[in-house]
Amino acid sequence: xxxxxxxxxxxxxxxxxxxxxxxxxxxxIVSSISNSDSFTSYIPxxxxxxxxxxxxxxxxxxxxxxxxxxxxxxxxxxIFIGGLDIIRNFSxxxxxxxxxxxxxxxxxxxxxxxxxxxxxxxxxxKQRTN
Numbered sequence: 001x002x003x004x005x006x007x008x009x010x011x012x013x014x015x016x017x018x019x020x021x022x023x024x025x026x027x028x029i030v031s032s033i034s035n036s037d038s039f040t041s042y043i044p045x046x047x048x049x050x051x052x053x054x055x056x057x058x059x060x061x062x063x064x065x066x067x068x069x070x071x072x073x074x075x076x077x078x079i080f081i082g083g084l085d086i087i088r089n090f091s092x093x094x095x096x097x098x099x100x101x102x103x104x105x106x107x108x109x110x111x112x113x114x115x116x117x118x119x120x121x122x123x124x125x126k127q128r129t130n
Contacts, residue, residue, distance in 0.1 A: 005123035012120045013065070016055035016072045019113055023048025023079075026105065034098035043082065044102055051075050073117035076110055083107025 004011045010018075027045025034041065051072055058068035083106030086093070094100045 003127065005120040007116055012069060012117060013055050013059045015113075015116060016051055016058070016069070019076075019109070020048045020050075020052030020055055022109075023051065026102070030098050030102055036098065041098070041102070044079075044106060047075055047079050047082075069117070069120075073114060073121075076113040076117055078110075079106045080110030080114055083110050 007015050023044045025045075025048075027042045027048065030036070030044075031041040054068045054071045054075070058065045058072070061068070083103050086100055086103035086107060089095070089100065
């Protein structure tokens with residue numbers, strides 16, 4: 001009997017779905033609060049939509065779960081790398097408060113999410129070899 005990797009009692013498909021929803025809401029709320037008409041303020045939401053879609057596909061089409069979850073972790077890594085852009089403006093950190101806060105959020109959550117996905121993949125590989 002194989003056991004799925006769980007984080008806070010949830011499998012990675014559920015964690016990914018919640019992370020996608022979080023990113024969608026973050027982009028919408030920050031764009032609204034900051035009165036931003038910039039397309040870039042919706043970047044977290046756009047990535048969140050992709051993560052949510054592929055996480056839900058992993059749930060619905062379980063035979064392709066491995067493929068969809070690899071796509072999900074790729075988006076997580078892209079989010080982390082995009083968040084690293086905050087380093088470029090380190091001398092003027094938070095001059096553009098909401099943009100820099102979003103980059104910081106993307107860097108931290110993208111790294112943590114990617115870490116969880118990798119732990120999940122390692123766990124799955126160990127389960128297959130046992």
